[in-house]
Amino acid sequence: MAKEDNSLVWKDKTGTYKLGYSQKLMKEQVQWQKINFAGKLALIGVIVILIIIVLYVLYQLDKINFFTGVLYR
Numbered sequence: 093m094a095k096e097d098n099s100l101v102w103k104d105k106t107g108t109y110k111l112g113y114s115q116k117l118m119k120e121q122v123q124w125q126k127i128n129f130a131g132k133l134a135l136i137g138v139i140v141i142l143i144i145i146v147l148y149v150l151y152q153l154d155k156i157n158f159f160t161g162v163l164y165r
């Protein structure tokens with residue numbers, strides 16, 4: 093006998109029901125969409141932080157006239 097997948101069964105106060113396979117796939121798809129959204133937010137955050145760091149470094153280099161010092165040596 094094949095083992096029944098418990099994730100396809102849900103129970104409420106009126107009895108036990110079975111979910112269709114497409115409903116199970118839809119639940120998994122929503123979970124992956126949430127994970128992807130969180131990953132995209134994290135990636136955007138990292139990119140913004142890197143841009144801020146690069147702009148700060150360029151500002152500090154300009155402040156000490158790094159580029160003019162390199163050009164006129």
